Amino acid sequence: MPDALLVLNAGSSSIKLALFESGGSGDPALPCKGMLDHHQHEPQMIVKDLKGNVLFERHAAAEADDEGFFADLLRWIDGFLAGGKLVAVGHRVVHGGLKFFEPVQVTPAILQALHELTPLAPLHQPVCLAPIEAMQRLRPDVPQIACFDTAFHHGLAPPMSRFALPRHFEQEGMRRYGFHGLSYEFIARHLRDIAPEIAAKRVVIAHLGSGASLCAMRDGRSIDTTMSFTTLDGLMMGTRCGAIDPGLPLYLQQQRGLSADEIEHVLYYESGLLGVSGISADVRVLENSDDPRAVEALELFAFRAGSAIAAMAHSLGGLDAIIFTAGIGENSPEVRRRICAGLGWLGVELDEQANSADELRIGARTARVATLVVPTDEEAAIAAHSQALITNR
Ligand code: ADP
Numbered sequence: 001m002p003d004a005l006l007v008l009n010a011g012s013s014s015i016k017l018a019l020f021e022s023g024g025s026g027d028p029a030l031p032c033k034g035m036l037d038h039h040q041h042e043p044q045m046i047v048k049d050l051k052g053n054v055l056f057e058r059h060a061a062a063e064a065d066d067e068g069f070f071a072d073l074l075r076w077i078d079g080f081l082a083g084g085k086l087v088a089v090g091h092r093v094v095h096g097g098l099k100f101f102e103p104v105q106v107t108p109a110i111l112q113a114l115h116e117l118t119p120l121a122p123l124h125q126p127v128c129l130a131p132i133e134a135m136q137r138l139r140p141d142v143p144q145i146a147c148f149d150t151a152f153h154h155g156l157a158p159p160m161s162r163f164a165l166p167r168h169f170e171q172e173g174m175r176r177y178g179f180h181g182l183s184y185e186f187i188a189r190h191l192r193d194i195a196p197e198i199a200a201k202r203v204v205i206a207h208l209g210s211g212a213s214l215c216a217m218r219d220g221r222s223i224d225t226t227m228s229f230t231t232l233d234g235l236m237m238g239t240r241c242g243a244i245d246p247g248l249p250l251y252l253q254q255q256r257g258l259s260a261d262e263i264e265h266v267l268y269y270e271s272g273l274l275g276v277s278g279i280s281a282d283v284r285v286l287e288n289s290d291d292p293r294a295v296e297a298l299e300l301f302a303f304r305a306g307s308a309i310a311a312m313a314h315s316l317g318g319l320d321a322i323i324f325t326a327g328i329g330e331n332s333p334e335v336r337r338r339i340c341a342g343l344g345w346l347g348v349e350l351d352e353q354a355n356s357a358d359e360l361r362i363g364a365r366t367a368r369v370a371t372l373v374v375p376t377d378e379e380a381a382i383a384a385h386s387q388a389l390i391t392n393r
Pocket residue numbers: 011208209210211238281282283284326327328331332
């Protein structure tokens with residue numbers, strides 16, 4: 001077996017993991033992908049090859065900590081690589097602040113600096129840093145590489161980067177950062193291979209998963225995006241509200257007596273598809289429900305996404321293509337149909353058959369705007385960065 005890179009992509013309820021070959025001799029056993037899933041009553045970790053064969057599986061009691069899973073995973077990797085070694089672990093880190101816009105090898109000083117960014121992403125940053133610390137304890141000799149979700153939007157410039165707040169706030173870091181950058185970066189690169197005719201044009205990527213955002217991209221670079229200072233802004237999401245009147249949290253605090261923690265919980269965990277439907281954050285459940293509230297939630301989701309696509313087209317000065325990606329974007333013809341139905345005036349029109357079949361090109365032949373479905377792969381983007389960083393050391 002060749003040497004390998006491990007990628008850990010930590011989200012709020014699960015950690016996606018992937019093992020990639022390092023260097024590139026083309027071993028067919030790599031890559032393999034897996035998940036540490038906390039959704040289950042008993043957390044479980046499963047790694048499968050790309051054909052879906054289970055290579056590693058571990059279940060544990062509900063209170064088991066992640067470090068135990070990682071220790072077993074590393075033991076399994078050592079055996080699986082049979083002489084090859086683990087050369088680096090790449091991690092997704094949600095926030096790089098103003099300082100980190102390229103992947104870095106994590107040193108104690110850098111880890112400290114990343115912890116100091118926690119107030120900018122209080123619910124997500126600690127979740128991303130915990131696996132780095134666990135891996136440092138388990139394998140102190142293996143480089144840990146941090147790749148930032150904010151980095152792809154580093155070039156965002158005024159007016160897109162700016163809030164209409166007193167100027168000194170911006171100098172203190174209160175600006176529009178943007179997230180989902182590793183996903184957007186993967187799609188930007190991949191478009192050069194699969195759809196070169198649009199890769200350099202005016203493209204809106206709709207990353208619609210549990211978290212959701214848009215990226216307005218020209219020449220493969222982000223020029224605007226819907227998430228901003230935190231991962232709450234922009235689109236309606238699974239349990240997050242997206243953009244709301246900033247006066248509303250003040251009202252909840254001042255008139256309804258909710259604490260900051262209670263408001264945070266409402267905005268991050270009780271809103272979005274779950275809050276509006278009162279049923280579920282999962283589009284699959286809502287699409288299968290007869291409850292009118294489920295339809296209303298999906299309608300609002302699509303309306304907000306459509307409005308935001310129009311705003312991104314304004315930033316781009318027009319629109320040549322929309323790319324749908326992530327769990328909802330890749331798998332829900334119904335959501336794509338609802339969103340595109342409101343965008344005919346922009347030149348968007350779907351080929352219903354291609355859309356229903358989740359094909360790559362789902363736009364009508366005559367449409368002015370191309371519409372595509374492109375599966376994202378944040379882990380591949382992290383692996384590519386990690387490989388480049390250890391190669392160029
Ligand atoms: P994250 O990585 O942010 O957890 P994903 O990109 O995996 O999110 O997206 C998860 C969401 O994708 C689920 O909550 C669900 O709503 C949606 N989803 C997944 N599969 C389907 C499907 N077949 N049809 C409709 N929606 C789906």
